[in-house]
């Protein structure tokens with residue numbers, strides 16, 4: 001079993017457990033279920049922001065512990081206060097050290113919040129809405145095209161936006177009218193190999209009306225500039241900030257350098 005298969009096998013158990021202990025009706029009663037959402041599509045196209053979807057990630061299966069100390073509140077406040085178009089928060093516990101509590105703790109920020117997890121069941125969409133997310137991730141590598149379409153339609157009906165993550169050409173068939181924002185993951189979730197040019201190669205094959213997000217392995221402002229030239233509106237960056245002793249400062253410095261190049 002590759003790592004993605006292991007994550008999904010564990011996720012099925014986790015979702016079954018959660019459904020039993022937190023019935024979907026109870027999720028719908030939570031206050032945040034009914035709040036209005038921030039639109040990732042709108043924020044990615046607003047030039048007042050950088051296009052960066054800045055991620056809060058404590059650890060990962062590929063890197064182990066990235067940052068054990070960081071405070072969600074402090075880091076995400078710095079992300080939102082310094083031009084992030086959105087914030088991504090890992091909510092998977094077993095492989096990424098995240099939690100529902102982490103996302104809830106980031107909710108005070110007035111930018112779109114992405115629930116970063118492995119979504120395989122509609123229950124997780126209601127859960128995402130209830131915990132205060134605005135956007136959910138659907139990963140083509142672990143879903144069929146029909147599952148993507150059904151989960152995306154349900155997410156939209158709950159008022160959530162969808163970021164569909166692709167990695168290779170075969171996954172282009174997962175793109176549908178319900179998925180307006182497409183991320184290309186430069187990291188292969190099965191082998192962890194990162195190829196930063198993958199986004200550039202695949203971008204040309206995406207429908208022109210989709211918003212494009214380059215994901216993973218971005219560690220230089222020059223990468224962001226290059227992605228922009230290739231028509232990308234979004235850049236999902238985690239480790240580059242989280243591996244610093246002070247992720248808030250690392251983000252600020254990255255944005256200052258990016259703004260210098262952008263003028």
Ligand SMILES: O=P(O)(O)OC[C@@H](O)[C@@H](O)c1c[nH]c2ccccc12
Pocket residue numbers: 055057116117139165185215216217218236237238239240
């Ligand atoms: O930390 P990086 O290399 O900047 O990557 C961020 C993000 O793209 C990565 O965390 C990610 C992309 N797709 C995922 C799916 C699940 C978990 C994590 C991810």
